[in-house]
Amino acid sequence: MSKRRWKRLILWALLIALVWLAVDALIGWWYRRGPAVQVTATPAQIERGKYLVAAADCAACHTADGGAPFAGGVPLASPFGVIHGTNITPDADTGIGRYSADDFFHTITRGEARDGHQLYPAMPYVSYKTIERAESDAIYAYLMTRPAVKQDNLANGVGFPFNIRTGIHAWNLLFAGAQARPASQGQSPAWKRGEYLVETLGHCGECHSPRGWLGQVDRAQPLAGNAALGRFAAPALTPQALAERGWDRAGLQAYLAGGVAAHAVASDEMLKVVNLSTRWLSAQDIDAIATYLLGDAPPAAVAWTPAAATGGDAPAQSHYFALCAGCHGRDGQGVPHVAPALAGNTGVRDADAHNLIVAILDGLPEHDLPGLERMQEMPGFADQLDDRDVAALAQWLRGRYGGQSAAVDPAQVRRLREAAGAKH
Structure with missing residues (x-):
């Protein structure tokens, strides 16, 4: 191929890229326009949304220490750089004030914002994709009736090439459709409810499962632990691993409800989960989580004996x-x-x-x-x-x-x- 043809191809490629970027920017500008959405919700729906926001642990990523509720700013460390939780208050310019219930459902289940840009998978949309629509609407109603906070979202610290968000389309094609594989066995109503709370709302596997080199959850090792996401490792939550550390159903229930069990005290990120999420759940839902983690036929908690001195x-x-x-x-x-x-x-x-x-x-x-x-x-x-x-x-x-x-x-x-x- 001649040099002239190569130059033409390069110029055409640059032109197409520029047009695409311009169109993308125009679409984003268009979607950022429009009036703020006025939400009408019943008190029951708002109260249900409040409960579900706790179950989904939204505040952990969207409420910074000392910051306004749900106004964003929480730094989330990842192997690809720091990602900040965003403003999800009903402010029209910096939050979700222009989102409809349909927009909101699409965003949390598909990882695509209202203006079309892709969310980083630090937002657990891969887990939330199985959330029930009525529950998404209740969460939306609760968030949209909170005080609006005008606070710009912080810039992320993700480097090239991962800062090019269009690449997330390819990531989604490869990994977003994967279904969570239960780490325990069961079919009881409590086990099934626990599965929904753990795998969808609580998205526990996002921290407690290993991840591949592109950041995807390893579905072949559900809840097998992960030492790569934070200073402290997220321990394995498989039935056998829990039993080997002495956990039984009563111990898990006490820990999730109050952060303290006979031989464990919540700390670090799990303390945040207890304080912002699990402590607010009903006793029935906490029992369902414990049932799911251990299975309908839980292994016996292993007793410990001191090792021989040397x-x-x-x-x-x-x-x-x-x-x-x-x-x-x-x-x-x-x-x-x-x-x-x-x-x-x-x-x-x-x-x-x-x-x-x-x-x-x-x-x-x-x-x-x-x-x-x-x-x-x-x-x-x-x-x-x-x-x-x-x-x-x-x-x-x-x-x-x-x-x-x-x-x-x-x-x-x-x-x-x-x-x-x-x-x-």
Whole structure:
């Protein structure tokens, strides 16, 4: 092919691209025009919408700390860059004030905004695609009757080529149609209700399932855990994994309702989920979630027994008594309103030491729980313990209080320590 023909092809390609961008911009401008929508809804529909907004955990991504409700600004870390939750108040210019109920349903179930631009899959439209239309309308009615807040959406920190949103069309073709595969077995009404709450409204698999290299949820490993989305790992929620950490139905119900169970206390992102979402659910719905996670025939919670002591335990045990026992107790029994018990603690019993290592390195902030329980701040010990010390302490804790005999690799501690430094 001659150089002249190549130049023509390139010019035509550039011209088509420019025309397409212009048309896209024109369509976006057109859809951003128009009057604000006036919503008429019954008190019952608004009240139902309020409940569903909690069940769908909308505030976690759309209400920033210290910010106006649903006005956006929450930073959501992803392997592709930071994505910010948007303003979903009824403001006509910066929120969803020009959205009709049809627009809203299309957006949350198909991932396409009213002006035609594609949403990043950080918005869990892949999970919401099975939401019932009546429930979408109730959520819409509730949000559209909240105070309008004029607050511009923050720019996202997604780099090239992922900042070209048209590419999300291809992502959707590949992954958006995938159906969630249950991680448990059941057919009871409670199990089916729990499936809808977990897989659709609660979109638990978005955090608790592994993801592929393009960010898609791995449907072959439902609720098998994910350590790549945040500083703390989202642990596995399969029936067997829950049973191995000592969970039973009553424990899950208590944890979801108040953030505290016999051997677990909510923290980090799960504390936000409890405070903004699950604590507001009815006892029947909380029971349905627990039923779904464990299955209609749940495995028996595994009892734990301390691992046998070895001669090499002395340094780690000394670190425990010097740094930890003052709050967690000499025998790991914990102190109410101060520190959770470590004996039998579900985090200590996790097959992966990731979260225990992060807690030792970073500590935990003081936080209040819905059940009027307060946990004081836990200091981090990254400056006092080297990688081998942290690994030895974590291994001792897992053996003494979690019945875990597997070694903790100092290399894992080093990776997590370096990852914390990279964030700052």
